[in-house]
Amino acid sequence: MTVADAPSTHWQAVEALRAADPLIADLLTAEDERRADSLQLLAGENLATPAVLAALAGPLVDKYAEGYPGRRHHTGCAPADTVELLAIDRARELFSAPHANVQPRSATSAVLAAYAALLRPGDAVLAMSLEHGGHLSAGSRANFSGRWFQFHGYGVREEDGLIDLEQVRRLALEHRPKAIVAGGISYPRHLDWAAFREIADEVDAYLIATAGQTAGLVAAGAAPSPVPYADVTVVATHKLLRGPRGGLLLCGDELADRIDRAVFPFCQGGAAMNEVAAKAVALAQAATPGFAEYVHRAVDGARALAAALAAAGAAPLTGGTDTHLVTAEVGSLGLTGVEAERRCAAAGLMLGRCAVPYDPAPPTETSGIRLGTGGCAAQGMGESELGEVGELLGRVLSGAAAEPVRARVRELARAFAGRR
Numbered sequence: 001m002t003v004a005d006a007p008s009t010h011w012q013a014v015e016a017l018r019a020a021d022p023l024i025a026d027l028l029t030a031e032d033e034r035r036a037d038s039l040q041l042l043a044g045e046n047l048a049t050p051a052v053l054a055a056l057a058g059p060l061v062d063k064y065a066e067g068y069p070g071r072r073h074h075t076g077c078a079p080a081d082t083v084e085l086l087a088i089d090r091a092r093e094l095f096s097a098p099h100a101n102v103q104p105r106s107a108t109s110a111v112l113a114a115y116a117a118l119l120r121p122g123d124a125v126l127a128m129s130l131e132h133g134g135h136l137s138a139g140s141r142a143n144f145s146g147r148w149f150q151f152h153g154y155g156v157r158e159e160d161g162l163i164d165l166e167q168v169r170r171l172a173l174e175h176r177p178k179a180i181v182a183g184g185i186s187y188p189r190h191l192d193w194a195a196f197r198e199i200a201d202e203v204d205a206y207l208i209a210t211a212g213q214t215a216g217l218v219a220a221g222a223a224p225s226p227v228p229y230a231d232v233t234v235v236a237t238h239k240l241l242r243g244p245r246g247g248l249l250l251c252g253d254e255l256a257d258r259i260d261r262a263v264f265p266f267c268q269g270g271a272a273m274n275e276v277a278a279k280a281v282a283l284a285q286a287a288t289p290g291f292a293e294y295v296h297r298a299v300d301g302a303r304a305l306a307a308a309l310a311a312a313g314a315a316p317l318t319g320g321t322d323t324h325l326v327t328a329e330v331g332s333l334g335l336t337g338v339e340a341e342r343r344c345a346a347a348g349l350m351l352g353r354c355a356v357p358y359d360p361a362p363p364t365e366t367s368g369i370r371l372g373t374g375g376c377a378a379q380g381m382g383e384s385e386l387g388e389v390g391e392l393l394g395r396v397l398s399g400a401a402a403e404p405v406r407a408r409v410r411e412l413a414r415a416f417a418g419r420r
């Protein structure tokens with residue numbers, strides 16, 4: 001086979017898949033149809049850009065390039081080296097960070113590498129508690145983090161749902177953590193990074209910013225950056241950034257070596273170089289005015305959606321949002337999060353149940369829902385469409401018949417299907 005007749009184009013590749021594995025090809029078609037027929041509102045999901053998809057399917061998928069540019073364990077790494085150096089430079093520039101590591105395969109891997117770089121087994125760590133919106137990697141007993149380190153959790157105030165910085169300070173003074181983790185997965189407000197830095201300095205702790213959800217906002221100038229304050233910042237590339245599934249780490253020069261050695265070889269082997277290429281593409285796209293417009297549209301849409309939910313009696317936590325995320329309480333509508341998620345899914349509105357702070361329901365039921373507008377905004381939706389989505393959600397949650405809502409959701413989904 002010559003280069004010319006190798007299955008190098010997307011369509012040839014799809015045909016090869018159909019021929020080799022019709023079962024998987026049909027399931028991928030089914031996934032396409034599922035998405036075209038419903039609205040994707042899961043907080044952590046987004047649509048990678050077409051350029052990112054092309055890089056993911058490109059020839060670097062095959063390349064072994066263990067190590068770092070110029071210091072590889074494998075030969076033939078010249079293009080891969082340049083790709084990784086570009087990804088690093090673009091990450092540094094986009095986030096104004098002295099050093100970047102673009103190899104973590106997921107945000108969780110990036111978090112664990114940050115711990116590996118800064119902590120020893122048994123060290124105390126202060127992080128947002130899981131019940132109040134912390135991620136599993138912030139000390140769940142089911143995760144590496146909760147077994148190897150001594151996690152203590154801070155939370156939000158019951159009256160307004162905002163992070164209680166006084167509690168953070170009190171717990172920091174009490175437990176003297178080696179690191180404080182700022183950030184979570186369902187907190188819809190900006191974080192006060194300077195206040196976290198001050199508390200970390202008071203107890204001589206490292207500050208790790210887990211900006212999985214926030215990084216896209218920061219890139220667009222729609223949220224304050226943790227980078228000037230945190231010792232290490234963790235970014236998810238597949239969320240608002242619209243890149244490939246993965247993570248990256250940002251830090252100052254003094255921690256650069258430790259971070260790099262923690263990612264490889266401590267936590268990972270060879271990086272997925274196609275993912276590194278796709279990260280480079282996403283980082284370049286995130287520096288454009290078009291991306292900033294997209295992010296502001298996602299945030300305006302989330303505000304409209306939160307207002308519509310509030311009008312329907314599903315109170316948004318913290319009273320609203322500064323971001324593309326909305327977390328709402330559905331217990332006052334007589335629903336559990338599980339039932340709310342089921343009803344919304346039946347109407348084609350795909351969102352996630354979640355525990356709310358001080359949740360009276362068990363974790364298997366929960367009293368809340370969490371959603372994000374990144375995917376809908378990536379398809380071109382804005383404030384008016386997402387406001388309508390909020391009204392549709394309100395109707396479903398208030399017990400209206402599903403069918404008319406399902407019909408309107410299908411219409412909206414079809415109108416924007418295939419766009420990204």
Ligand SMILES: *Cc1c(COP(=O)(O)O)cnc(C)c1O
Nearest residue numbers: 106107108135184210212213236
């Ligand atoms: C999304 C997210 C994670 C998990 O990311 P994965 O890539 O699924 O491992 C962890 N922490 C934070 C803060 C996140 O936003």
